[in-house]
Amino acid sequence: MNPLLRRPAHEILPMLSRGELSCRELMEISLDWVSQTEGRIHSFLTQDGERALAKASALDQRRAKGEMPGPLFGLPVAVKDNLATKGLRTTCGSRILEDFVPPYSATVIERLEQGGAVLLGKTNCDEFAMGSSTENSAFFPTRNPWDLERVPGGSSGGSAAAVASGQAFLSLGTDTGGSVRQPASFCGLCGFKPTYGRVSRYGLIAFASSLDQVGAFARNVRDCALLLETIAGHDPLDSTSLNEPVPPYLRELENNPGSLRIGFASDWLAMGLAPEVERTFHRALDTLRGLGFAIESISLPHSHYALPTYYLIAPAEASANLARFDGIRYGLRVPGENLKDLYQATRGQGFGAEVKRRIMLGTYALSAGYRDAFYLKAQQVRTLIRRDFEQAFGAVDLIAVPTAPSTAFRLGEKVDDPLAMYMADLFTIPISLAGLPSLSLPMGVEGGLPVGLQLVGPALAESHILQAAWRFEQATGLHDLVPPLAEVPRA
């Protein structure tokens, strides 16, 4: 692996904008590494190498003419395949969109491109973002660069693997119940899920509308702050987009956040942690204490209702969001004798098992006679969960919790037990239900596998989270981690 690819984005970017390194050259290096590693990792569903090289050359020309470089100038990045990219195939990891080419790009993609980033390609994911391991991709699973027999997490497994392995410097994923944070934890990265509404959802192919958010993957907190700053902000095309100004996360990063009070919830933690995670978590709390943060006990009494609440609400919304995949206007169409036949055959064939299971769950939860007991009830419990957090944030400034109950599990280990798979999101789901911002960053490496810590804040507390996280990572040194795969010498 070319050592340049190990460098943090924030060190590479000045080299690019000063012309010490040409965009073209860096892109060639990245594409070369992708071709060397893809056979083992399978991060990408669609690569866009030719166009990427052309864009990189174009950027070099513009710099030569003295044009001001954007904040991500010339940086090779990857984006999850459930974000619409104009003219570039977008599948959501599903056969039903296997050949779909959008005529428009998501707002976040446009912001990346306006910032000067260059897209390497679209990364693999669980089909329609439903899953916690990327094993639900209709095409193939992605492998964890830390151990190729293990999952990278999901649903944004491809985006996590791409950054962890050095294929890309930064990537975008999406997080509905933990799909950025959990892969970040499994792959030793920073993964940020912003406050709901902080980043535009226009062009994010919807799974659960009231939960989905675009998230940022990076190998360190500073890079993460940079990416977040580039994509955040109001979008008039998204009615659920917040109109609050975006603070200068990068500039504020090293500001002293003061003596923040950081809470941890024993009732939540009691729901089950692997011993190595528990160990690492307590060490992390010590580190935080050492940084001058007050560590306090809080309660989140309704945490163990979060999973059922989520698995009633998210599939319900998904069942409606996926109704547009009907073979009429785009995507797969399986011919039928009549309309009903066409719908059933198309959707029957085009969707994978997990997607169909969730559509069934969601349809059931909304159906006549069950809507009150399931969907409406779940939305009420959601209110209780939100209030738990509001109450907690009256007493503390941030909440610390492990990202996942375990380190990365093996491929195939959980595919046959849906409920076991759902339990992987225990520590990320409640935060999603409340729409709160949360960053997962490495707090240890146990048995050769990374372990992630979440720092959760109240709405729009991204800056505080980043500040605390930056200090934590400086203290632990757990940033810009290099998985064994990336140490394989070039041929």
Place this chain on the structure above:
Amino acid sequence: MRSPTIGLEVHVQLNTASKMFCSCPVEFGAGPNSRVCPVCLALPGALPVLNRQAVESAFTVALALHCQIQSFSQFHRKNYFYPDLPKGYQISQYDVPFSRNGYLMVETEQSNRRIGIIRVHMEEDTAKMLHGRSITEHATTSLVDFNRSGVPLLEIVSAPDITSAEEASAYLTELRAILRTLGISSGNMEEGALRCDVNISLDAGTRAEVKNINSFRSVRKALEYEIERQNALLDQGEPVVQETRHFKESSGITVSGRTKEEAEDYRYFPEPDLVPLEITPQWIDAVHQRLPELPEERRRRLGEMGLFPAEAATIANAPELARFFDKCLLVVRTDNYVIVSRTGINPDSAITVSPFTANAKEIANWLLSDILKYLNESDLTIDQTKLTPIGLVAMIQQNKDGRISKTKAKELVTAALQGKVMQVGEKGILTNFPLDQDKFDEFLEHKTATVTATIAAIGSMGLTQISDPETIRGWVQEVLAQNPKEQDAYRLGKDTLFGFFVGQAMKRSGGKANPELLNRIVREELGK
């Protein structure tokens, strides 16, 4: 006689510039799929954003229907599969519509009753489906055009308070008048801007729903047929089935709709891609201020001016006609407007100035006779013609003053509608026939300095009735001089020759001579 219980469910397309949830133009007749974007095509990843104007138009309708506007309202997803519904759900309103509990006063010959309006809510229109061509003898196709997908719709649900087909018709007529007066929809059923489904039962029994009704007339026919059909069933002791029926335009009957395998379960839930509406009293007030005079108020006002109810209704229910009518009244009331006319051909001859004196009744009479006939025949609104309020009032005045005959005035009005006469300019001077410009300017200086002149082409069309006795006498004398034999014959007792002289003199005048005056002068000259 079993009493019918009828409820109407009306969908109205709003004539906003852009669609309900996206910025595509609302435009009819555009080529298929040329007014479509990721949102109204339901591409993956697209999101809706609410159209402010659609919301405010919705408010105006609810206010005009005396509804209570709710302080909190939300959109819901109504979930079902159909090719004309691209998202697989329609964004509509469910248990928190933005308005409820209104009413409409509906007048028929027998009654003037209050019909309840249960709710008015907002939603989006579906795409249009067309028949495709047959692939084989047995396999046909359908085609889908998404231009209409996402156009803003209002759904207006009446209470089942309507008791006859006639009353249903009157309800729709009044509703359409309101929509047109508010300017938010053409209310035209043939264009699909207004759609109506009916619910009907007899003696509060089981009700049937009838869909696919495409005109006002059909609403009435469908209801009349249903009343007959249900009566026949009940007479035979058979039950009325609760079902959806379809109206057949060609035969005037309703037929049972396709039996559905199972009732549709719409699984409504609040639309998570939109945020709620918080409707403040201030917002409502602002919209209320902008409400124009509604048909009911207008009819009352016109009635107070002396118009009969039918006259008042015809004018009040057609907003363009009502506006034109009011402008005519305004013209009459303003001091600036007068007619300037010469008493003779000689440029130096005296000028008379007559003010406009037409009253509401006279104006109405003119509007409701030839003008209305012309509008109906040519399928235009009065705004789309060239007739101006000043032009009409001036022509009415000309006739009242005896300067032009009723017949000529009618011709003039028709010519004016078509733009074949130049009518008066802004400040309302109408001249009898072409004036010498210098003399006219001199006149203007002395008489009405603030008024500017427009030379009417009336003179050049030769339609102006000549009422100047000297002029007519001149013609008559010429005729008599040129026909000495006939003169002698008349004096010797051939009375029928009187008509000959009148005819000849009229011919000489180019048909312009005031007939009554001409008659008198011929008699006078013959008597000499």
Place this chain on the structure above:
Amino acid sequence: MKVTAEDALHIAQLARLRFSPEELEVLRQQMESLLSHFSQVSELDTTGIPPTSGVLPLVNVMREDIARPSLTVEDVLRNAPDREGDCFRIPAILEEE
């Protein structure tokens, strides 16, 4: 709680999904066990608790009524599985004449 075979079939039809009888049975079982687990939520007393319909403090988000250019017809139809002229084509819908 129970999920019967009829329930499962009904839901599949509402969702326009097709399963083999074996698949449907597996799903029925899974739904039964998952929903039984998820119906834990009914344990909680939620009297007077408003349902969350959105986590945002936003209301009245609207846009001005300005028309903007649409996609080109070609872009609209680019991914169409079947088309005729400028329209999407589908098997016939049984229409009322």
